[in-house]
Amino acid sequence: xNFSFEVIWHNLPYLLAAARWTLLISLGGMxxxxxxxxxxxxxxxxxxxxxxxxxxxxxxxxxxxxxxxxLLMFYYMLPYVGLDLPAIxxxxxxxxxxxxAYTAEILRGALQTIPAGQTEAAQALGIPTLxxxxxxxxxxxxxIGLPSLVNELILLVKVSSLASVVGIGELTRxxxxxxxxxxxxxxxxxxxxxxxxxxxxxxxxxxxxxxxRLEVG
Amino acid sequence: MGDNLTDQPIxxxxxxxxxxxxxxxxxxxxxxxxxxxxxxxIGPSGSGKSTLLRCLNFLEAYDGGEVLLEGELIGWKSxxxxxxxALSGEALRRQRQHIGMVFQQFNLWPHLTALENVAExxxxxxxxxxxxxxxxxxxxxxxxxLSDKEKNYPAxxxxxxxxxxxxxxxxxxxxxxxLFDEPTSALDPELVGEVLxxxxxxxxxxxxxxxxxHEMGFAAHVADRxxxxxxGRLVTCVPPAEIFGQVPExxxxxxxxxxxxxxxxx
Numbered sequence: 001x002n003f004s005f006e007v008i009w010h011n012l013p014y015l016l017a018a019a020r021w022t023l024l025i026s027l028g029g030m031x032x033x034x035x036x037x038x039x040x041x042x043x044x045x046x047x048x049x050x051x052x053x054x055x056x057x058x059x060x061x062x063x064x065x066x067x068x069x070x071l072l073m074f075y076y077m078l079p080y081v082g083l084d085l086p087a088i089x090x091x092x093x094x095x096x097x098x099x100x101a102y103t104a105e106i107l108r109g110a111l112q113t114i115p116a117g118q119t120e121a122a123q124a125l126g127i128p129t130l131x132x133x134x135x136x137x138x139x140x141x142x143x144i145g146l147p148s149l150v151n152e153l154i155l156l157v158k159v160s161s162l163a164s165v166v167g168i169g170e171l172t173r174x175x176x177x178x179x180x181x182x183x184x185x186x187x188x189x190x191x192x193x194x195x196x197x198x199x200x201x202x203x204x205x206x207x208x209x210x211x212x213r214l215e216v217g
Numbered sequence: 218m219g220d221n222l223t224d225q226p227i228x229x230x231x232x233x234x235x236x237x238x239x240x241x242x243x244x245x246x247x248x249x250x251x252x253x254x255x256x257x258x259i260g261p262s263g264s265g266k267s268t269l270l271r272c273l274n275f276l277e278a279y280d281g282g283e284v285l286l287e288g289e290l291i292g293w294k295s296x297x298x299x300x301x302x303a304l305s306g307e308a309l310r311r312q313r314q315h316i317g318m319v320f321q322q323f324n325l326w327p328h329l330t331a332l333e334n335v336a337e338x339x340x341x342x343x344x345x346x347x348x349x350x351x352x353x354x355x356x357x358x359x360x361x362x363l364s365d366k367e368k369n370y371p372a373x374x375x376x377x378x379x380x381x382x383x384x385x386x387x388x389x390x391x392x393x394x395x396l397f398d399e400p401t402s403a404l405d406p407e408l409v410g411e412v413l414x415x416x417x418x419x420x421x422x423x424x425x426x427x428x429x430x431h432e433m434g435f436a437a438h439v440a441d442r443x444x445x446x447x448x449g450r451l452v453t454c455v456p457p458a459e460i461f462g463q464v465p466e467x468x469x470x471x472x473x474x475x476x477x478x479x480x481x482x483x
Contacts, residue, residue: 115322115324117320117322117324118324118325118326120276120320120324121318121320121324121325121326121383121386122338123276123313124274124276124313124316124317124318124387125313125314125318125337125338125342125386125387125390126310126311126312126313126314126338126342126390127310127337127338127341127342128306128310128341128342129306131341135337135341136326136328136337139328140326140327140328143328214328
């Protein structure tokens with residue numbers, strides 16, 4: 001059996017269509033991860049002991065349970081609590097909420113490297129806590145944590161393949177389906193690998209660009 | 218109040234004490250700072266100078282006694298005995314707007330330019346529009362002779378320039394008192410002069426200043442009074458001539474200045 005580019009060429013439209021779902025899960029997950037991660041991080045270092053414990057519990061749960069299990073839990077459990085979400089929404093939520101736990105810890109680590117004096121300077125000037133976070137701490141934490149955040153986002157694209165277990169026709173699932181029809185796993189999975197790789201190449205390129213732009217001081 | 222207001226010391230410290238757990242950092246400190254006065258705090262390291270300064274704007278919460286700014290109790294809701302309640306964040310922020318502070322490590326925000334560092338509080342505390350805030354910030358930078366550096370980030374400024382930006386950031390808020398916490402201790406020797414000369418200029422313009430310093434020359438020539446602390450206690454608070462112009466009476470002050478002469482005057 002020879003390697004056939006024709007098989008790839010022929011099935012490329014289906015693979016690319018499936019990659020759109022991969023992108024949707026990844027981008028949706030990223031958005032949730034970043035926004036929710038900032039709040040989680042704030043909770044994790046908050047002075048309120050209840051909020052702090054809740055955030056710590058959340059983080060240890062989502063870091064400690066396999067994402068595959070979380071995905072299945074979300075998919076099967078949400079209807080029980082009255083949330084009948086389409087599979088794609090459950091997948092995006094699961095991926096994003098899990099990733100947020102890591103994002104929160106990345107940001108917390110970055111925040112710890114910002115000298116306490118910067119906060120004191122803001123307090124001495126009478127700058128409100130919200131402005132302190134919005135204008136001084138978060139922008140720097142993102143800048144410092146950027147390499148790790150990009151890492152996390154790349155990981156997120158890869159774990160989007162797990163959404164195949166809840167029946168979403170994303171890249172991995174469709175590749176399997178096509179393989180089942182064509183009996184050409186090598187060609188199809190190489191093509192899928194290249195598509196994943198290209199998506200992540202774009203993300204790491206954007207990450208480098210962002211690092212350059214934020215590079216001051 | 219009229220006349221009373223001008224006579225009243227701008228800062229009154231009354232029997233203030235401060236503990237870090239079991240350690241008594243300040244004991245029964247009583248001290249006045251008058252309008253347009255320059256008061257230098259000197260003493261051996263660990264004597265409580267910086268802690269005293271940081272209690273004045275409640276960056277450290279003092280435990281006993283009172284700190285009054287123009288008659289208003291700083292930080293606590295009432296002067297009464299413990300446990301007393303701290304002011305709300307809002308009320309404390311309002312008080313702190315009147316107290317400028319300059320730190321040993323400058324504490325500029327590295328992701329903002331010099332101009333943005335100075336304008337930040339004008340926008341987010343005073344509520345000025347961006348244009349107006351930048352105008353004021355430029356005026357403050359001009360005062361510390363840094364008009365040409367407004368677009369620089371802190372990393373692209375020398376230590377002396379960074380400290381001058383930090384001073385501009387504080388004076389742009391038009392505080393009624395300025396606190397300096399060892400403002401030149403982190404600087405290379407050749408950069409100390411530019412910061413001290415800005416401070417001298419401020420003193421000449423009548424700014425009320427409390428300065429923790431190891432620069433005995435500044436204390437001797439610019440201060441109106443010099444307070445000497447030792448082991449958390451205020452030993453003496455007198456015009457500089459009484460400390461530097463003659464052999465000080467108190468043996469602790471004498472010993473402190475002696476080590477200074479040995480170290481600094483080669």
